[in-house]
Amino acid sequence: MTIDNGDFVRVNFTGKIKDTDEVFDTTYEEIAEEAEIFDVKKAYKPIPIVVGGNHLLPAIEEAIIGLEEGDKKTIEVDSDNAFGPRDHSLIQLVPMREFKKQGMTPVQGMKIQSDGETGKILTVNGGRVKIDFNHELAGKDLVYEVEVTEIIEDEKDKIKSMIELHYANSNVDVEKTEIDIVDGVANIKLDEMAKFDQQPYMDITFARFRIAKDIWDNIDEINNVNFIDSFEKKEETEDEEEAEE
Template sequence: MAIQEGDFVRLNFTGKIKETDEVFDTTSEDIAKEADILVEDKVYGPIPIIVGGNHLLKAIDNAIIGTEAGEAIHVSVNPENGFGQRNPNLIQLIPMKEFKKQGMAPVRGMKITSDNGTGKIISVDGGRVKVDFNHELAGKNLEYDVSVVEVIDEDEEKIKSMIELHYSYPNMDLDKTEIKIDGDKVSIKLDEITRFDQKSYMDVTFARFRISKDIWDNMGYEKVEFVDEFEKKVEEDPEGESEE
């Protein structure tokens, strides 16, 4: 059956810069190693997305529509349909004193985050630091090789796929994630590692919102709740005996 907008699918992809044939992103660990872009602790393998769910570039979504599971496609993406043209106004000079206030020693190639977004330092000259806030792929023509591995049909598996996508946690055990559906309400109880080993409260909150929104927008359920359960741990007597 042909894939339609709103379908939950799992796919592999590799993205290259057309001008240089440089791989900048991939779901394959082997390709990442070969291209020297392997990210430590990143979970490699087919990723779940919703077609038309703004998880990938719109051009890729459009190319997937009408294909079938198991089909491989090649997608060319120009800057207008990718990460935009480069904007010279996004290259800014920042006084060195601003970095010193933050206890930072800027060096070429360092990435920083500010009110303008994420930028890359392209030069350090005396008391001024030049930072490029353009997306690294702005102005680039891109080539994607995409293969749809499967279409996800069951509602519980669709929900788990969005948890996998937005948490993307190496030790996450989806088999221990509990999903309960009652009418228009979905209750989610994550496995213990995923609940308590995340980087920050803001990361967890944002991930849960993204999961909830995908469920609201694409599955018709009105309410999503996350259940956190805390169980008291009973300490055992190291000698196996209780005091009298």
């Protein structure tokens, strides 16, 4: 089976800056450690995507069309099709007093958030701070080494793969998800631990929307997705009753 748009697949990849061969992202733990970019909060394993779903750079998703499970491919992506050219208007000078108002001490290399954008402090000089709001990879040509580890064919496994992709909670076991598909409706009951998620409510809602959209956009027989949160009363056992007494 060859990959086409709308297929659910799992891929491993390593991304490098073409000019320097520097690794900036990878799904392999050993490569992350060698490149000194290992993140203890990240799970190093093949990631699920929908081809054409903009889960990776479009140039990468287009390049794996026609591959088969187990295939590997090296993909070069120029800066225009990666993270775009560098925009000098995104390099800003900010008065030091603005940082003092926030109780912050700016340091070269520090990353900050402003109006939803991430910037990196380039210099701190006297009363001014130079901040670059360009993406760190803007203006750089990239090389990705990609391996297709699985083509997902079972409908319930496709749904689970999107939960794994979008629902960022390491305490939730995707395999404990209960899925029932009836008359075009997918009813999803997540692992019990999802009920105790401490993420902001809007983040959880947005994650569920993205899961639902990927499902109804790419699984023809499903046009409605329900997330079911139920709290069942459990009968006390004799041991529990005795403990209360």
